[in-house]
Amino acid sequence: MGHFTIKENQGRPKRHYNRVVGTQLILIVLSIWFFYKTVLSWNATSNTPRHQETNPQPNQENQFTLIKHLSRIIYLLPDEEETKALLTPIQTTGEQRLHDYALRTRQYKTLLEAWEDLHILSKPTTKEQDPTINTALPQILLTRPSISQTLQTTPSSLLHTYESYHSTLTCLQSLLFPWTSPYYPSHLHHRHSLHHPPHSQQRRGLVFSAGTHQLPFLLTTIPALRNLGCTLPIEIMYLGNEDLSPKARARLEALPGVITRDIRLLVSDAGWELKGWAGKPFAVLLSSFREVIFIDADAVFLVDPSVLFEDGDYKRTGALFFRDRLIMPESKRAWLASILPKPVSGLVRASTLWSGDSGHMQESGVLVIDTWRHFLALNFVCRMNGPDRDGDGWGVRGVYDMLFGDKETFWLGWELVGDIDYAFHNGSVGTMGSVQSNGPTRMRDSKDSIPVPLESVEVPLPRHEQAVLNTRPKVYTICAPQLLHLDHSGRPLWFNGWLLQNKFAEAGSELPGKFEAFVHEERGDGKDGSSWEIHPSNVHNAQIGRLDD
Structure with missing residues (x-):
């Protein structure tokens, strides 16, 4: 650390300096010295500004820590043959490709964590503290020979090891995750740009992804969220002007606490195209918030969504997901076993895909x-959802060839990299609509159905989309496109599918839904064990034995 040097004057003071002036000079010097020592003390105990790149001279304790982390870097550095294998592009497809990338990413995770430990001087804690990245290590390794001596090497050899490790890590990042390079110089910088102190205004926020055609949804939803008491800042992520027009962005940014951001400027999608559902995880990753509640444009909250940050499972894991309907039984156990590195976690074994209860989990x-x-x-x-999303019709199978859109990629992405800190919200799912008891006899949409009187629910639909109700007596059935999520007490929390009977209806022909009652999902006793039936325009019938008030 640099310091000031105070030189004494040579010889006696000149006689015309009187004693008062001399006393004043002494007081001034003492005050300056006191201020200097105060500043040094403050610097030693206060936090460095966020992401400041520093050139510290390590003291004995810091040098011990530095040597410990350097020894791990030396231990983890792959040899020439291992590096070649690590950086060889993966040419497999389908399930094998997911499995291979999962293994490679787990190796990358180990290397990145060691690199981060070496460079982060102040790790984030629960206190008001920010990370500081040390970018001066090459100079330190060359100018402090005691470090290399302790590690039984030379300064130049140690620097070569450091630079070889950096090169391997950078090349592996480019192989696995090349799309963020336009915006962040490295994953080290990107990850630590996400850290915010607990009370920072930018620590938590809401993120939407939307296009111009969804503008009416957001212009309704956002004011409604404010009326519910939500004060979180909002970022709306979009994919270029053709996705969300400048005029639409201006209307959105006129709302308090709302900004729009173009993901296309933050992502390099050379060789593939970022589009549609696939933009969702990119919107979360590239938002400016550390803690994000992502909300689909057609989702409607009935309470302040900020309460989700206080959910016990979220606090424990840092990742809270929601369950899908229990529909379409399908065992994907063999498929899961083929993509996931062993051992398979207990969370996977408890999933509906593993048990076969449903081919849909999230x-x-x-x-x-x-x-x-x-x-x-x-x-x-x-x-x-990016470069591995689509197949090519010539033998290459993409993720969307194996899964229905982005839905399952979140919890499966966690599992593939070995991150099992996630939870599914333990509230029930259901639906809501209008109730009509003692309704007419209806028929199942099958040749062997027998007409049976039943208590039914029917939402009016166009003739060609008329719902066919399940033929079971004394069963309440709500027919609606909305999927309702309930809170821990069984009350409505949020639903997707917007407010219309059919959100895909042509302009001018939209009809609002009739939300008179809601029901929660129960295990059915039909052929597939489900309480749901699926009909056109994403309309689902929920059969239930009782109604919720």
Whole structure:
């Protein structure tokens, strides 16, 4: 650390300096010295400004820590053959490709964590503290020979090891996750840009992804959220002017606490195209918030969504997901075993895909994620929705050839990289609509159905989309496109599918839904064990034995 040198005057003071002036000079010097020592003491105990690149001279304690982290770098550095294998592009497809990238990402995670430990001088804690990245290590390694001596090497050899490790890590990042390079110089910088102190205004926020056609949704939803008491800042992520027009952005940014951001400026999608559902994980990863509640444009909250940050499972894991309907039984156990590195976690074994109860586990209309804690898992989800998303029809199978859109990629992305800190919200799912008891006899849409009187629910639909109700007596049935999520007490929390009977209806023909009652999902006793039936325009019938008030 630099210091000031105070030189004494040579010889006696000149006689014309009187005693008063001499006393004043002494007091001034003493005050300056006192101020200087105060500043040094303050610097030693206060936090360095966020992401400041420093050139510290390590004291004995810091040097011991530095040597410990350097020894791990030396231990982890792959040899020439291992480096070649690590950086060889993966040419497999389908399940094998996911498995291979999962293994490679786990290796990258180990290397990145060691690199981070070496460079982060002040790790984030629960206190008002920010990370500081040390970029002066090459100079320190060359100018402090005691470090290399302790490690039984030379300064030049130690620097060569350091630079070889950096090169390997950088090349591996480019192989696995090349899309963020336009905006961040490295994952080290990106991850630590996400850290914010607990009371920072930018620590938590809401993120939407939307296009111009969804503008009416957001112009309704955002004021409604403010009326519910939500004061969180909002970022609306979009994919270029053709996705969200300048005029639409101006209307959105006129709302208090709202900004719009173009993901296309933050992502390099050379060789593939960022589009549609696939933009969702990128919107979460590239927002300016550390803790994000992502909300689909057609999702409607009935309470302040900020309460999700206080959910016990979110506080424990830093990642809270929501369940899908229990529909379409399908065992994907063999498929899961083929993509996931062993051992398979207990969370996977408890999933509906493993048990075969349903081929659908997650509904991705709302996500609650601490992006700093789950940085690599989120990057892997981006990969699944980015360069590995689509097949080519010539033998290459993409993720969307194996899964229905982005929904399952979130919890599976966590599992693939070995991150099992996530939870599914333990509230029930259901639906809501209008109730009509003692309704007419209806028929199942099958040749062997027998007409049976039943108590039914029917939402009016166009003739060609008329719902066919399940033929079971004394069963309440609500027919609606909305998927309702209930809170821990069984009350409505949020739903997707917007407010219309059919959100895909042509302009001018939209009809509002009739939300008179809601029901929660129960295990049915039909052929597939489900209480749901699926009909056109994403309309679902929920059969239930009782109604919720």
